[in-house]
Amino acid sequence: MSIWNNKYLKPFKNIYLIVLIVFVVWMLFFDAHSWLFHHELNSDVEELEYQKDHYRNEITKDDKAIKELSTEEGIERTARETYYMKKPNEDIYIIEYEDSIVKQKQDE
Missing domain, CATH: 1.20.5 (Single alpha-helices involved in coiled-coils or other helix-helix interfaces)
Known part of the structure; x- marks a missing residue:
């Protein structure tokens, strides 16, 4: 047979x-034009599209921050809230809640 x-x-x-x-x-x-190669390229394209969207959102947030900092009130508010700056005749009291203190200890 x-x-x-x-x-x-x-x-x-x-x-x-x-x-x-x-x-x-x-x-x-x-x-060179195999299905595996195209699949890899498509996944790279998807990742790059995600990064593009992420950076566009970051640019939008930065534009808003720039507009806020372009005024005197915005600069003063940012200096007070972020850097705890004060005028010579003022006293600043920083109030921390227990939730934020515990959270900071866990992060460290």
Whole structure:
């Protein structure tokens, strides 16, 4: 009994089917324009799109901060709230709640 007389291997006697299978395997895995290469490029594109959206949001926030800091009131508010600056005749009292103190200790 020959190996080619097996009912499962009969379709592989056709040379066109063998060439087609080799071509499909080559195009999917080994070619320069393979499916794997395109899949990797598509994932890179998705990551770059996410980064683009993130940086656009950051630019919008920075534009708002610049507009706020372009006025005297905005500069004074930022200096008082962020850097705890004060005028010569003022006293500043910083009130910390227990929630914020515990949270700071856990972060360290």
